[in-house]
Amino acid sequence: MTLYLSGPMSGLPDFNYPAFHAAADRxxxxxxxxxxxxxxxxxxEWTYADYLRQDLLQLLTDADAxxxxxxxxxxxGTHLEVAVAHALSLPVASLTTWLYRATATSTLVLEGRPV
Incomplete structure (x- = not known):
């Protein structure tokens, strides 16, 4: 499954990149x-709109959730990305929820139970 990572960037130190990279790693x-x-x-040279265009293109074409x-x-920007995801019927959940689901799925598969 391919997850699009969405969160606040504008106005935050380092555009919140450390939080994005840590979440992506996890x-x-x-x-x-x-x-x-x-x-x-x-x-x-990019404007806010340039970043948003790039991000929405990836969300539209490559993301499952x-x-x-x-x-x-x-x-x-995240509100817009979430609205687009909902319009496309893509699941939206918190980082914590996706991590929990991965752990729960791995546990069920390891124990031989159907997911």
Missing amino acids: LRTAGYHVINPAEHGVHP VAVLPGWRTSR
């Missing part, structure tokens, strides 16, 4: 494929 370790918008890096970071409710 999700990948749990077995997910992750689209991490922080991996685009900083492009001084969305993982939201803490503080996402304060982010207008």
Whole structure:
């Protein structure tokens, strides 16, 4: 499953990239494929709209679901990404929820139970 990672960036120190990278690492370790918008890096010539276009394109074309970071409710970009996900009937859940689901699924598979 490919998760699009969504959360607040604008106005935060280092654009909140450390939180994005840490979350992506945890999700990948749990077995997910992750689209991490922080991996685009900083492009001084890009506007907010340029970043949003790139992020929405990846969400629209490559994501199976969305993982939201803490503080996402304060982010207008994340609100838009979540609205798009809902319009596409993509599941949206917190980082913690996706990590729990991966652990629960792994446990069930290891114990030979159907998922």
